[in-house]
Amino acid sequence: MSIPTTPGTPPNQGAPSSRGFIALRWARRAPRAIFSTDHRIIGFGYLVISLIAVILGSLLSLVMRMHLAWPSWQLPLHGPILPEEYLALVTMHGTLMLFFVLTVAPQSGFGNLILPAQLGTRHMAFPRLNALGLYLTALALIILVAAFFVPGGAPIGGWTAYPPLSSTPLAGPGEGLGMDLWLASIALFAVATTLSSINMLTTITKLRCEGLTWERLPLTVWGWFTAAILSIIAFSVLLAAILLLFCDRHLHSGFFLPAQDLISGVLLQHRGDGSPLLWLHLFWFFGHPEVYIAILPGMGLTSMVIANFSRRRVFAYRLMIATTLLIGFLGIIVWGHHMFVAGLNPFAGTAFSISTIAIAIPAAAKVFSWLATTWGSRPRLTTPMLFALGFVSLFITGGLTGPILAQPILDEYLHNTFFVVAHFHLIMAMAGVFGLFCATYYWAPLLFHRTLSEPLGKLHFWTTLLGAYSTFLPMHFTGLAAEPRHYSQLTGIAGPSATLLQSTLPLQRHITASAIFLLCAQLPFFLNLLLAWRRPANDPADANPWHATTMEWAPNALNPHPNDEPSIVYRGPSHYTDSGKEFSPQWSPVNTFNTEAE
Amino acid sequence: MTILQGCAQCLDSTRATPPTVQAAYRHAIILLASAGATLFIAGTLLLRRQR
Amino acid sequence: MPSTITPPEIDRHRISDGNNGHRPPTDKRTGGNGEGDGDNWNNRPRGHRGPHERISQARIGLFFALGGDLMFFVALISVFFVTKASGHFDAYDHFINSWLPTAIPSILWLNTIALLLSSVTAEIARRAMFREVDAMDEWFGLGRPVSYRAAIWLSATLALGLLFLAGQWVAWDQLAAQHVFFRSNPSSHFFYLITITHAVHLFLGIVGLIVALAALKFSRSLATRQVWVDTTVWYWHVMGALWIFLFLLLEFGQ
Incomplete structure (x- = not known):
């Protein structure tokens, strides 16, 4: 995988010709690569951050699953998993995955790598702001992981950090310094994401090339645009909430704290007149848009990839733009559905329930467009296409439980069970990750100058799909059988619930085994990357192996020369002949066939 | 006077909320939602207006 | 033409x-x-x-940044209203609202006037950047009238901005002398939170002004100078307007 060099700076400029000083040369060149303001290097930097976070987060989830299925299992070099350690695992798994994988990789990672090329521009609007976002994100990850190593260990309050338990070190180990580090890390992350979103929004608004009107923008760009607006709105509120929680922890205020509270046997009096409900409002005002920030770029990519390999136009293109924006818009006003069981006013609950169920309309429109685009088209089932179809499948499976959980009366029962875990892992985690795999396989010829192996890719897809369903579908059943989430141990509970939970244990073991299988299914992917790295680069003449139509596949779109003519866009994306053999890319002035003129 | 812990505490303290406080929450919800929605629409219109 | x-x-x-x-x-x-x-x-x-496009790009970036800022303050203000209404039940089941309005030091009126004035001087500086006659003079090599005129007014803005921050400091000092601290009361939490977060934003504005002044002095590119002055001044205006709103909230909304 070659990292593209900064355009305009000839490699080894003025370097001595002696070859013995490779280390020296690296020492000279590394800072230039790390502190580069080139959006492609920044994009790779974000992907590296995500890769570290996803490996760490997956290993944490593996330990959790092992502990749930075999509570007496001992972690090598560590010993048994204590309840508070299990909660720390839950917290860190959620934080790493939500923030550092699902926010960073699709939006900042692939956004930086591909977006400018899709817009036909050579640079982003604010390269230095962009680079600053990367450094702050890296710093945030370091601070977060540091929480494992401080006295008390990582925080145990969950990725949602609900007060009052997140407001005092009394609540348990990890709620002291660990929680402070968590707050610092997420505050930095919020700033970083805001900066990078400002850059992205300005780039999309101002730097589109000639002819790229807003209806000709690829749906991926619409996904990134909507997600970036949501980021700005949501992360600012999260920052305010974190500031207030910090005041509650250290400055004796009580925004989120009731007048009296019993925490770990200690009675805390007159800390404030606040309510944890207030934190829930602020946090979920951020938390729900966050879900769409994670999934919208994947939705856009799915549309484009399905159209490309079906050799069809995206069904109802303008409607797809509208649904992307509508999902983003509705995403802002539905946060209360996370709070049905927290004692939300029933009227507010009804309002949030209605707006939540309303999201089913644009979401269903998207699904119909994906299906209509590919229906009866004899698509080429390449690996990226398979992952896009997998995205659709997981989106439907995970999405169908959405309207169920959106009803307060059903949520009352299901909220604290594994049913919810199944729901958000299918629709957000798995669909999001399938979007990322789709992006990697689809854009590999651009990013690595090598096509990833198809047989290995297909093996990766089928095993991952099987593993994903095998892991997360049974959670619906254990959830319906009242398996609570956030419980470190399901055995040894007294009373009638013990029998109920006992009945889920075989399924628990199946889920754990599937999770291990799912993790092992990722080995072909890494093997694939490794093999591609060792293969010679693709022939530059074969720069568009998928016969794609969007701008990033134009010759040298990712590595433009400063003297190149500026790009011009002549039509919308996805123009193919009926046979699919011929196509008119966006950058080609010649229309190879007669379709309706734009 | 109640001393509670965890979710039960949250639920009960919310149920004991007087109507004026509930109204304050309602206003805060409307303020947050409308500010967010306005900003979202403004951003989208800006994209549309720039050529 | x-x-x-x-x-x-x-x-x-x-x-x-x-x-x-x-x-x-x-x-x-x-x-x-x-x-x-x-x-x-x-x-x-x-x-x-050309210059126009760079300015428009900077303004749009600023728009989105300020949009995020707006949400930050909207979140604080929502919490303000909820906290103001909140209370607890005492042993006799009486609802106790412990919110005691913080008496706002009257120096804040003076600060507000200083900030309003600074917005006026900033606007004069901003408009001076776009006087075509001056721009042509510079291009013909007749000195740098654009920079000269703008620098004077921008320096006035900087002085007034520093005066505002100093005035805020005095206000915090006065409250401290009356033993009103951050921790004293829910209302004082908000007084300090709002004034301090706004002061931090204004401090960023001061940094922006200093950079703009440096650009006026050292940058040869008129476009660069225009971008810095224009963006900083718009930021300054918005922070001024935000202060008016926050001040009215603190003065009359408690």
Whole structure:
């Protein structure tokens, strides 16, 4: 995988010709690569951050699953998993995955790598702001992981950090310094994401090339645009909430704290007149848009990839733009559905329930467009296409439980069970990750100058799909059988619930085994990357192996020369002949066939 | 006077909320939602207006 | 019109032209009448077509940044209203609202006036950046009237801004003398939270002003100077308007 060099700076400029000083040369060149303001290097930097976070987060989830299925299992070099350690695992798994994988990789990672090329521009609007976002994100990850190593260990309050338990070190180990580090890390992350979103929004608004009107923008760009607006709105509120929680922890205020509270046997009096409900409002005002920030770029990519390999136009293109924006818009006003069981006013609950169920309309429109685009088209089932179809499948499976959980009366029962875990892992985690795999396989010829192996890719897809369903579908059943989430141990509970939970244990073991299988299914992917790295680069003449139509596949779109003519866009994306053999890319002035003129 | 812990505490303290406080929450919800929605629409219109 | 601002031959062939100085600094987007030597701005990639486009790009970036800021303060204000209404039940089941309005030091009125004045001076500086006569003078080599005029008014803004921050400091001092601290009461939490977060934002504005002044002094490119002054002044205006709102909230909303 070659990292593209900064355009305009000839490699080894003025370097001595002696070859013995490779280390020296690296020492000279590394800072230039790390502190580069080139959006492609920044994009790779974000992907590296995500890769570290996803490996760490997956290993944490593996330990959790092992502990749930075999509570007496001992972690090598560590010993048994204590309840508070299990909660720390839950917290860190959620934080790493939500923030550092699902926010960073699709939006900042692939956004930086591909977006400018899709817009036909050579640079982003604010390269230095962009680079600053990367450094702050890296710093945030370091601070977060540091929480494992401080006295008390990582925080145990969950990725949602609900007060009052997140407001005092009394609540348990990890709620002291660990929680402070968590707050610092997420505050930095919020700033970083805001900066990078400002850059992205300005780039999309101002730097589109000639002819790229807003209806000709690829749906991926619409996904990134909507997600970036949501980021700005949501992360600012999260920052305010974190500031207030910090005041509650250290400055004796009580925004989120009731007048009296019993925490770990200690009675805390007159800390404030606040309510944890207030934190829930602020946090979920951020938390729900966050879900769409994670999934919208994947939705856009799915549309484009399905159209490309079906050799069809995206069904109802303008409607797809509208649904992307509508999902983003509705995403802002539905946060209360996370709070049905927290004692939300029933009227507010009804309002949030209605707006939540309303999201089913644009979401269903998207699904119909994906299906209509590919229906009866004899698509080429390449690996990226398979992952896009997998995205659709997981989106439907995970999405169908959405309207169920959106009803307060059903949520009352299901909220604290594994049913919810199944729901958000299918629709957000798995669909999001399938979007990322789709992006990697689809854009590999651009990013690595090598096509990833198809047989290995297909093996990766089928095993991952099987593993994903095998892991997360049974959670619906254990959830319906009242398996609570956030419980470190399901055995040894007294009373009638013990029998109920006992009945889920075989399924628990199946889920754990599937999770291990799912993790092992990722080995072909890494093997694939490794093999591609060792293969010679693709022939530059074969720069568009998928016969794609969007701008990033134009010759040298990712590595433009400063003297190149500026790009011009002549039509919308996805123009193919009926046979699919011929196509008119966006950058080609010649229309190879007669379709309706734009 | 109640001393509670965890979710039960949250639920009960919310149920004991007087109507004026509930109204304050309602206003805060409307303020947050409308500010967010306005900003979202403004951003989208800006994209549309720039050529 | 374009022919009157076409640079003479000798200027058009000078190298290292990062749209600074050598090109007519007033943006007409006409692209002059040169062809093929990169002189036609319409042939250049987006974002490099002249001063106007850079300014518009900076303004849009600022718009989104301020949108995020707006949400930050909206979140604080929502919490303000909820906390103001909240209370607890005492042993006799009486609802106790412990919110005691914080008496706002009257120096804040003076600070507000200083901030309003600073917005006026900033606007004068901003408009001075776009006076075509001055821009042409500079291009003809008759000194730097643009920078000169703007720097004076921008320095006045900087002084008034520092005066505002000093005034805020005095207000915190006065409250501390009356033993009103952050922890005293829910209302004082908000007084300090709001004034301090606003002061932090204004401090960023001061940094922006200093950078803009440095740009006025050292940058050869008129476009760069225009971008810095224009963006900083818009930021300053919004922070001023935000302060008016926050001040009214603290003064009358408690």
